[in-house]
Amino acid sequence: MKAVGIRNGKGNADALFIEDNVPDPVASSGRVVVAIKAFGLNRMDIMQREDKYPYPLLPESGKILGVEFSGLVEDVGPDCVSGFKIGDKVFGLAYGGAYAQKISVSEKTLLPLPETLSFETAAGIPETYFTAIQAIHLVGGLQPRETVLIHAGASGVGQAAIQVARQGGARKIITTAGTDEKCALCRELGADVAVNYRNEDFAKVVERELEGKGVNLIIDLVGQSYWHRNTACAAMEARIVLVAAMSGSMVEGFNLRALLNKRLWVLATTLRTRDVEYQAKLRDRFVEVALEHLSTGRMRVALDRVYSWTQIAEAHKRMEANVNAGKLVCLVDS
Structure with a gap:
């Protein structure tokens, strides 16, 4: 062949x-x-x-x-x-x-x-939907009426994750993407808010959209460059699911107190x-x-x-x- x-x-x-x-x-x-x-x-x-x-x-x-x-x-x-x-x-x-x-x-x-x-x-x-279902349900344990932040929302996994979270009963879905075109695609697929990360700080958008309460579940494909803002915008006892590390895997200034203060769960998964x-x-x-x-x-x-x-x-x-x-x-x- x-x-x-x-x-x-x-x-x-x-x-x-x-x-x-x-x-x-x-x-x-x-x-x-x-x-x-x-x-x-x-x-x-x-x-x-x-x-x-x-x-x-x-x-x-x-x-x-x-x-x-x-x-x-x-x-x-x-x-x-x-x-x-x-x-x-x-x-x-x-x-x-x-x-x-x-x-x-x-x-x-x-x-x-x-x-x-x-x-x-x-x-x-297969790869995109299996990964999204794994991250949101098997690992992230999404519950109805929870809020979700999905990074790289216009990627294959991100697209699937938006739709799986919507079908799973998420109350509000916020995504990040790198162009206005990609943000529009995220909204078409069911995201309530799509943040162009080149123009806005997603952590500030989460704070505004969720009235300072933080987000319950974060699906992160980006890694290092988003770590500090992820912990900053997470709700008490939120889950952060690491699926990939496109920006790198070494986090400078990592402080365990960021996890302890909010009792955050950090889960990592591969398929x-x-x-x-x-x-x-x-x-x-x-x-x-x-x-x-x-x-x-x-x-x-x-x-x-x-x-x-x-x-x-x-x-x-x-x-x-x-x-x-x-x-x-x-x-x-x-």
């Missing part, structure tokens, strides 16, 4: 190329081989491409990039019990390997594709290194919380651009520039 390779094993976006004669994956016990129609791009792909991943990946991640995809079932391995058949339209989550014509994945992280969703839309769902049983549980929660809403249009994925996978370098450059307002997806079209 063909797959996206990286010249010399690591490099910039121009090091990406379509590689021929890559070994086909196998449908071993409990696994399904999918002929990929589309795959989603995520910022973790940049770190892996550059060989700068912040923690060791599991062996099953492999060398091929990509963790979310859609396509057609090509083969079903022995001992599979989920009922998938050759030719079924599916989408799902993987530890790696989605930048390719074919992938072998556990049946436990695969889902049937609703007729109302296209391959390109579905390819942008890619969770075992398959945890990811299966998360898949089931996704079905419960979001799948029907996505199939009927009550929830959605905003696609920024859809590329041919032959334009993978261009797609990575757009992602690195952080100008996309929505998901970037590639079609496996050759």
